[in-house]
Amino acid sequence: MAYYCYMVRCANQAFYTGWTTDPLRRVAEHNAGRGARYTRMHGPVELVYVETVEDHVAALKREAQIKKFPHTKKAALAEANPLSEEFLLSE
Secondary structure (H helix, E strand, C coil): CCEEEEEEECCCCCEEEEEECCHHHHHHHHHCCCCCHHHHHHCCCEEEEEEEECCHHHHHHHHHHHHCCCHHHHHHHHHHCCCCHHHHHHC
């Protein structure tokens, strides 16, 4: 099973970071109001970053690491690492 660390941009331009096994499903959940409380309050969201990680533990660690980044570093991360064709073709 693949694990992913992802980042979405909320309607208020803030970034929300999480982990999942299916980034597109998770973004759909956020936009349907079934995601995290923060994204329910600040949606809709747009997927801006996805990173494949080794396992569940690695996903949790990477999520925690990215959450500590300042907004400017998160924006640079999203800009420098565009979504792979796998996710662009699935949308």
